[in-house]
Amino acid sequence: MAMNRVQFQRGLSMVEFMNQYGTREKCEAALVASRWPSGFVCPACGGASRSSFRREGRLYWQCAQCPHQCSATSDSIFHRSKLPLTSWFLGMHLLTQAKNNVSALELKRHLGVSYATAWLVKHKLLEVMRLREEDRQLTGRVEIDDAYLGGELSGGKSGRGSENKVPFVAAVQTTETGKPHLACFSARPFTKESIREFIAHSTVLPLTLVSDGLGCFAVAAELGAVHDRTVTGGRKASVELEQFRAVNTILGNLKTALTGTYTP
Ligand SMILES: [Zn+2]
Structure with missing residues (x-):
């Protein structure tokens, strides 16, 4: 290996x-x-x-x-x-x-x-x-994705639209070769307004935002960033894409850490 x-x-x-x-x-x-x-x-x-x-x-x-x-x-x-x-x-x-x-x-x-x-x-x-x-700001190439964590109730839908989990956004600044460098997280709903607030607070221009095309990330363009949008057609597909490697790795580590630490 x-x-x-x-x-x-x-x-x-x-x-x-x-x-x-x-x-x-x-x-x-x-x-x-x-x-x-x-x-x-x-x-x-x-x-x-x-x-x-x-x-x-x-x-x-x-x-x-x-x-x-x-x-x-x-x-x-x-x-x-x-x-x-x-x-x-x-x-x-x-x-x-x-x-x-x-x-x-x-x-x-x-x-x-x-x-x-x-x-x-x-x-x-x-x-x-x-x-x-709190004041960390990402710049340059930034991969962004939404995810759901935890939830007291089992069952229900997974991913976007899940009704018993906490929605949050993860953004990862990478090096030019795609290696993760810095990350910002925020628990918030995936509304256009909330994502605009997150991007305005956690990033600084010049910014190329790489996302899987969730509508609200389009606000990035309104804030002066280049929006590199890839429509993946579903979470499973986006997890395998090279351009989301950094953010998917961070999300994977975060979920493993939470499960490993807090599950009895
Ligand atoms: Zn004194």
Whole structure:
């Protein structure tokens, strides 16, 4: 079987992770470097002079120009958390390295915490990841497709028109050779207005939108994009087409991740 470069790409091994973030001091140093890459700046007055001290083991900065005190975790998702920073960092590592998502139950076992804590950690991390990605805009060649996920009820129709699943749109920016580069997802109905909103928010010109011709994607042309439309005559046919390879791969991975993580 041919080697898949994506699957064989180098990640951060657990050994490397422990070397880099295995102690509270190392985690704190990473936060400080990320928060103040050019040295301390007081969040209250902008001053750069400070002294530092530890309280209950936690490192604090005292601004020299105003009474403000802060730690590396102040005003972050780690703020006032009783969970050690090392556990937060391990949670981040596990959640971001896994191809198929990590359930709160798995996280509970890995971190040695209660289910409620694991759930909170996971959802706080997911929320900051969402915020970080919210302004992402795709450009150049972008494959777009609609899909349905989940649903409490079994049965019913599959694909477009399914009555018990959540409709969402996936868009994948590819390289010129069709390799996936960046992706945007949005749970929304497939109305012309909703797709227009999604394209306007998640893409930037120049844009060539490759779709299977669902009517509402034609709004792309109204927004100045080139619409490369292929009428496939049904989902099965479009899944096999080379020009939708990137978006179909992402959709396949997403569905597998959701099924594998959330199905009991
Ligand atoms: Zn200050």
